[in-house]
Amino acid sequence: MxxxxxxxxxxxxxxxxxxxxxxxxxxxxxxxxxxxxxxxxxxxxxxxxxxxxxxxxxxxxxxxxxxxxxxxxxxxxxxxxxxxxxxxxxxxxxxxLQASEPLRRAQDKMIVENFAPAQSAYYTAAFNPQNLQSDMVENFHKGLEGLQKELEVRGTKFLHGSDAGWVDLTIWPFLERFLCLPLIGKTEFAMDSSKYGLLLAYIEAMKTVPAVKSYYLAAETHAKFTESHAKGDPNYNMLDTSAVCCMRPRKKKE
Known part of the structure; x- marks a missing residue:
């Protein structure tokens, strides 16, 4: 690919x-x-x-x-x-990938819905920091707190159960990106292990899920892309090393 x-x-x-x-x-x-x-x-x-x-x-x-x-x-x-x-x-x-019980499916959808303000806060912090307001930081942490509470209540490795399911795969892409915020100077979005221990353990577990592991990018990589976006020139092809290798011979021929 x-x-x-x-x-x-x-x-x-x-x-x-x-x-x-x-x-x-x-x-x-x-x-x-x-x-x-x-x-x-x-x-x-x-x-x-x-x-x-x-x-x-x-x-x-x-x-x-x-x-x-x-x-x-x-x-x-x-x-x-x-x-x-x-x-x-x-x-x-x-x-x-969805729960078999109608009520649990509804509850999973509510988790995703309640997590939306944290996602919005992330987008503002990462791509429009000049518009970042204190209530957005509060919404971000409320979203994390709600997620951790749900993990406590369910008492399972993943929100879906023993395996990751739809609800986990839906919120994961944002959790993956949340980790880059402190790396770009947004330390108010850091996840303190003393407060978010269970959530951080969940994040580490999600990284091992085969569907996630094959596509996962480290926080440092997301930070580099975010910084390139802030400069007005998003580096979409920063991971395409094969394309870079292929481009060099063409330049020599010209």
Missing amino acids: SEKHLQAGDVLPAYNGKLRLFAMRFCPYAERSVLVLNAKNIDYDLVFINLDHKPEWIFNFSPRGTVPALEYEQGKSIFDSNIINAYLDEKYPEKP
Whole structure:
């Protein structure tokens, strides 16, 4: 899989019959769908998109040009991580990721909903720090406290149970990115081990989940991308070392 992000003027790769997910490597919403595909062991292709210079054809799969978008048949797609992941869980039921009981499914959705303010605070802190307000920091920690309390009440390794499920894979991409905030100077977002011991243990457990482990990026990597974004030139291809190697010979030939 290439980590190169395709942009305006680039040709759409040939369709080879597999499910194809259009994503951006540093997008938490796209990661949600990647994790569900991984957890279900579905064979799929992944195409990364430069969201600042979008290829013209992405609008054929996602009317707003957003990611993720899933091409389920050639030229046919659905978009939005919640819609995609619900579709995948119903289309491929062999390994269900949602709880079997209606009440627990509803409770899981409430966890995700209650966690949303923490996600919003993260986006402001990382990409619009000039608009960061004290109540956003409070909302961030309220979200973490609520998550830790839920872990205490459930008493299981993961929120889903002994294995990670939909609720875990939905909130994980943001927890992964939260860890980079102190590295970019936002120390008020640090997770103190004396306060968040159970949550930090959960985070370490999530890193070992096969679906997560194969796609996980360290906090330092997220910090570097965030810093490049702050400078006005997001380095989408910072992980594409193969592309860098391939570019060098071309320059010598010119």
